[in-house]
Amino acid sequence: MKTTNATQNWGYQNPSFWMALLIALMIIMVGLKFFFIPEQSATDFGISFDSSRDIPFGYIKGIRDIFSGIVLLPLLYFRMKRAVAWVLAMVIIVPVTDFILVWKVSGIQNWTHMLIHDLTVLYIIFTCYLLFGKKK
Template identity: 40%
Template sequence: MKKILKKTAFTLTLLTGLLLVFIGGRFLFHPEAAETAFGISVPVHGNFSFHYIKGIRDLCAGAALMGLLLTGERRGVGVLLLAITPVPVVDLSLVLRAPNHIATALYPHLIAIVLGAALGIYYIFSTNKNQKHAAL
């Protein structure tokens, strides 16, 4: 059971990291499509500055998450996941406040909140506190 939980957490975390990199890339290279998938519509008149900010934020968060995961820094993964869990909370609140939001656009943000919190707690409490860290 413990091994299955460990593999499941690893797989979900890796998929989360890959998805964040994908979402970030989409906001950088296809900002209008990414905005629609996010669940809001903002008139930008060709200025995608905030889309690029979100894109690089998600891309870097995903890369950092995968970097920590693949180097075995499980406690670091947990800390990072818990630290960035407020991001989808704010994203969800933005979608909820948007006029004419589509209910299905809420699900990815809700899933991100649950995964971030659950996986973060799992990695914090399942990792040996005496584990040597790569930086030491």
Template identity: 45%
Template sequence: MKNTSEKITFYSTLSIGILLVFIGLFFLLNPLAAEAGFGISVPVNGNFSFHYIKGIRDLFSGITILGLLWTGERRALGVLLLAGTIVPVMDFCLVLHNPAYEAGKLIQHLVAIIMLLALGGYYLSSTAKKTSHAL
């Protein structure tokens, strides 16, 4: 790593990847406790489908981020982070439109939106575009 900006973005991205893996596993292994931290309440009646969908989504996202970071695919990582911003935006909207939402539960989603936009933008602006002859 060359400079402070690269170190900050690297460790921020690493943290996000690890955190998403943890959140994904948390939703898969302890769905009700994870739901409480997310900011919405889903009537389950023994059906944890929502929790498992959320868990596998976050686990996949975290592993993908870590894989791209590890292999040095910074431009692809930038695209992924920017495109992935749709996830916390929708999570923010889901929590906001929940009749029993708590304002404090919105902050984590807002922070994720800001971080993904900033990191994705950094990776795209700091990496050279490779020319491709593919169709």
């Protein structure tokens, strides 16, 4: 059994690496925004808070998003292409459920916010397609 991570030919020269890094950094930024300015972030997300008692939910979302982005960073650093692909494949559930939440709370009239979540899903799916595509 191999106990060390073999260096792969995948990394900085591959567009899929930068696409995955962008996902990680953007979701960390969204999480930090939710953690530090939760009320504005909730409005930008597509679901405004009803009262200041809702603010802790912004912190929860912020921490969730920060973790979702940070978990990718060591995998990218060590150029673990398959691991990045699998984590991203599982992370798709986050923007999918975000879309559903915005739809359930705000309805179809909030289509711009729902579109942002949809485009995020499509971007992650395309990145996964590239990552799973070639076995280098």
